[in-house]
Amino acid sequence: MSVTNLHIAELLGRRADEAEGHRRRAYGRASSAALMWSEEAAAVAARSESLETLAGVGPSLARRIAGWLEDPGDEVEPPPARRGFRSYASALKQLGSHEQWRHELRGDLQMHSTHSDGKASLQDMAMAAAARGYDYISITDHSQGLKVARGMDEAELLRQGHEVDALNENLASEGMELRVLRSIEMNLDKEGAGDMDPQSLEPLDLVVGSFHSNLRSTEDETRRYLGALANPQVHILGHPTARRFSRRAGLKADWDRIFEAAARAGVALEINSHPHRQDLSVNLLRKGKDSGALFSIGTDAHSTEELSYIELSLSAAQLAGIDRERIINFWELDRLLEWAESRTGG
Template sequence: MADADTPGDVNAVIAGLLRDLGAVQAMRPKRFAYRRAAAAVQSLEQSIGALVDANGALPKMPGIGPASARVIREVLETGGSATVEAAIDAAGDHAEIVRQRSLRQGFLSRAEVVRILGDAGLPGPALADHRGDFQMHSEFSDGSATVAELAAACVARGYRVAAITDHSHGLTIAGGMTMAEAAEQRRAIDRVNAEYGATFRLLQGVEANIDADGRLDLTDDEAAQFELVLAAPHSRLRRAEDQTTRMVTAVRHPHVRILAHPRGRMAGVRGGVVADWRQVFETAARHGVAIELDGDPARQDLDAGLAALALEAGCLFAVDSDAHSPEQLSYAETALAHARLASIPADRIVNCWPLDRLLDWLARPAR
């Protein structure tokens, strides 16, 4: 039943059960209400058990009505919810609930992320080691903010470096950027760098799309115009067949420096690319390509489990937010929590490197 990586992640357990309860509702408004309640619990900063008062009463929480509060009380008292299990039995479609539960494995709630980052006993990078973010989207593709607004938010988080990585022109569904728009964006980035001087460096990156054969939607000349090329899969994410060749081809591309959200999974919805990940990671390690831990709460891709395999294969890592607005830069903390759970040394994480080492790696990735 537990959706979490760690058994103590009560908020993830509750959110999962509320999603189950939503999934078996016949009426759309009820489905949405439980989904909203699940999202509210998943994004709480504190474990819900800590919010209960001395009489066992829950405080009023936005998005959480009486029926959801009952599920929460049941989980706190018994570890499960008889109400949810009865509703699933009554609806009769067990197989679909089992499928959805399997697609929520390895996801951390926000409260669990906060707990992991605050646990000084865990190895791996601390929040203060994370000096930059290498996946974020501006209004040049599907983000909401300007380049200058994102840069200001990065500086406010204490970053020394960051990369704007809008989608490339092949991904029209996400407002992919034409090369003319990329030239305009370059001027906006130059203005930011002129303003901040030596205190902060903004790179022009791009999130290139990996096609069915592992090729990118950028020519070599186009890719060479960016300072950082991420490659990421956005299609064929629900197939059962092996796609190792596709992913190996992508990480062998001479311009690619980061394999972003490697599986393309989405919580409760799809598992993403199926591949022999050891082979993909060993190829990435040989070519100096960093494997991304994408911190979007619905992605968490890689999570700690698969990241440990990449660590064993000798990979470098990128710990990124995949933010589409300045507020979402905090998603990097979700990725960082997985890096801590996987015991990835800060030295293997490109976001933790001094700027000169980072620029050197971008120029000559293979060691």
């Protein structure tokens, strides 16, 4: 059996855990990078190509990885914060035999722009999404409670809305199919309540609600999820467990109850595509697949390049056996908007 990128990411993560300071950060970065390589390091080596062609790999790391490709040592179970992740390379390979998942996808429902902490403008995100052949995207910049991400207040959200309207007019006048949806990633508190004046959300097409605080809690957090699912402003629960690769394992909760409550409330649970999130995981998706709950795919892209991570979610949903009909990104725009309106009683 050849050594996979996932295994390399774990070996590097373990080096990071054992090191300190600069070395710890360097190994941590390399571990994260390994998860995002689009090709297996073993395949690069098999072609006798330099491993330095892989992102984040210099000469000394290349030697170390080459050594692991020869002899990875005994397999050890990853710590909780690195469990249940998959590599981008394996997702691409897995999806290769299920092309209809790529072809039938209509849009991406979470991404950020320069209106909060994204690197690209609305216009650039829209152009990159149009190039991918999408019918729609949802721009979900952060709300005001998330200061570190330069979250928007009500006035900024309104200004952004006007910019989105103008952008849509331009797209239509140029004969482009893409429609940009007005949305927000609204910060939810421990009760599941949002941080925006409800009136400011009325002109939006969709609201993603996400937890960004108290994420290292080791208590059972079912209650905060039930609060969020009962919040009439929320259409999609963003990166539900809030786990981050190598940093935190995610919130603990009674997932059977959450899936059931989501199905009853008509709230979609996100399958966040970011390689360091992959949230919900394949395991949780398997648990929820027959619950009647809806799912929503969002890359959480903060740059145009990160839109390509969508494949991690597509492949996770396919592996878990989720019906595409249960994933709102496979719906036509009209159906998506009707569902959104019925949820908020619009």
